[in-house]
Amino acid sequence: MRVLLLSGAFSLAFTLFLTPLFIRLFKKFGWGQFIRDDGPKSHHAKRGTATMGGIIIILGVLISYFTAMLIEQRPFTPSPLLVLFMMVGLGLVGFLDDFLKTRNQRSLGLGGWSKVLGQVIVAGAFGVLSLQFVDRNGQTPASTSVSFIRDLPLDFMKLGTFIGIAVFLLWICLIVAATSNGVNVTDGLDGLATGASIFAIGSFVVIGFWQSNQSCFGGADAADQYKCYLGPDSFDLAIVAATIVGGLIGFLWWNTSPAKIFLGDTGSLALGGALAALAILSRTELLLVLIGGLFVMEAGSVIVQRAYFKITHGKRIFLMSPVHHHFELKGWAEVTVVVRFWIIGGLLVAAGVGSFYLEWLSQ
Numbered sequence: 001m002r003v004l005l006l007s008g009a010f011s012l013a014f015t016l017f018l019t020p021l022f023i024r025l026f027k028k029f030g031w032g033q034f035i036r037d038d039g040p041k042s043h044h045a046k047r048g049t050a051t052m053g054g055i056i057i058i059l060g061v062l063i064s065y066f067t068a069m070l071i072e073q074r075p076f077t078p079s080p081l082l083v084l085f086m087m088v089g090l091g092l093v094g095f096l097d098d099f100l101k102t103r104n105q106r107s108l109g110l111g112g113w114s115k116v117l118g119q120v121i122v123a124g125a126f127g128v129l130s131l132q133f134v135d136r137n138g139q140t141p142a143s144t145s146v147s148f149i150r151d152l153p154l155d156f157m158k159l160g161t162f163i164g165i166a167v168f169l170l171w172i173c174l175i176v177a178a179t180s181n182g183v184n185v186t187d188g189l190d191g192l193a194t195g196a197s198i199f200a201i202g203s204f205v206v207i208g209f210w211q212s213n214q215s216c217f218g219g220a221d222a223a224d225q226y227k228c229y230l231g232p233d234s235f236d237l238a239i240v241a242a243t244i245v246g247g248l249i250g251f252l253w254w255n256t257s258p259a260k261i262f263l264g265d266t267g268s269l270a271l272g273g274a275l276a277a278l279a280i281l282s283r284t285e286l287l288l289v290l291i292g293g294l295f296v297m298e299a300g301s302v303i304v305q306r307a308y309f310k311i312t313h314g315k316r317i318f319l320m321s322p323v324h325h326h327f328e329l330k331g332w333a334e335v336t337v338v339v340r341f342w343i344i345g346g347l348l349v350a351a352g353v354g355s356f357y358l359e360w361l362s363q
Helices: 002-029 040-045 056-073 078-104 112-130 161-186 190-215 222-225 234-255 266-282 293-311 323-329 334-362
Strands: 143-149 149-155
Touching: 002 056, 002 234, 056 078, 056 234, 056 266, 078 112, 078 161, 078 234, 078 266, 112 161, 112 266, 161 190, 161 266, 161 293, 190 234, 190 266, 190 293, 190 334, 234 266, 293 323, 293 334, 323 334
Parallel strands: none
Antiparallel strands: 143 149
């Protein structure tokens, strides 16, 4: 438990106290936010605000996690390292997108398909690696079965080795792309994606800690052995989740309205990747629909708006998508939208964690 608290505290201190130094550095580099002309008019005042804040979070998480693990002399396990791999990999994709935006001073960085290609490459590599590193209990970090709160009977390997692995990798890419893009489109108001990510990723501190206490390999009491969890490295996943949450809390101090720095695609893609990786490795993939429910709602509003626009030849459901902009244009203050969306996100996370625990009780 001490390593979890230590890692989270280090990460919080890193982003809380060092972010102002990075803000000055980023402004010196000319890494300022470019605002779309077709966005809400009130956002034009944010032009030039330092962006790529995801770099600070990623550095804080990496330094804090490895420092805490070394101080506590705890062995490194594959699962949290895979979460960090996903976070850094998608962070690099986002950084390239942000860098092109700031260099060219336009709202378009990487093309849409180029960004998706980057996400697929990182997710595919993650998927391959997640089936390696068999532990002494015969478990790999990820399972080839579709999971909700535990693995479901639907196992891709029943399709045969080659087809099964191919479908598994396609499944992983779909989860990663959907989650990272969901966080990305949510990152449109000061502190919105950061606060929502604290709730969502924080849920995996609870889930990982509970799974480690109810592990089939020594954690569960004899009376509860029949409803134990098979996933390896559960407590280590809780540690890395706590480290990310600590970094987000410290960063939110500077990212809340009026924001001094933005996550940028560097941060939003990295956080979405970490969230997807935590769900995959904790065997709670479909539960992510609830835990990341706010991101599902935001991304869904974009999909629905575009589909309706094409079907009706120009009509719109929302004044603007993602849906947080709709409420801005209806006259809600930005901070009002953010806090109310945090409440929605928090309630959905509570429903997800509650479902996780109720499933255990009902076994």
